[in-house]
Amino acid sequence: MSETKSTERIQLNLRFDGHKELYEAVKTEAARQKTSINSFVVDALKAALGWELEESSSQSTRLPLEAILAAARDELVPELDTLVQQAIAPLKVEIEELKRGKPVA
Numbered sequence: 001m002s003e004t005k006s007t008e009r010i011q012l013n014l015r016f017d018g019h020k021e022l023y024e025a026v027k028t029e030a031a032r033q034k035t036s037i038n039s040f041v042v043d044a045l046k047a048a049l050g051w052e053l054e055e056s057s058s059q060s061t062r063l064p065l066e067a068i069l070a071a072a073r074d075e076l077v078p079e080l081d082t083l084v085q086q087a088i089a090p091l092k093v094e095i096e097e098l099k100r101g102k103p104v105a
Contacts, residue, residue, distance in 0.1 A: 014041075024075065031071035 016023040030040035046053055097103075 027071050028075055031068045034068065 026040060027037060030037045033040060035043075043053055
């Protein structure tokens, strides 16, 4: 296996068209492991190829707390929004009935 110099920048742009859940899972798992998405994907590719993982590869680019919190927020906000909408749906129905002058049970 030929290693590139750590200063050499090689770029691969990935598209996750039609795979939003996979993309979200990658972001979430990288944050859980306190590593960057780049390091997580590089390690996953090495593992898939049977290459040895460098012990410090996933530790070398730790995410700042803000990035971890942003990933958690991105995961939780849609879920919480759904729960709130489900909780207030009956209240909306009652409000509409009150507007029409119907008694609320």
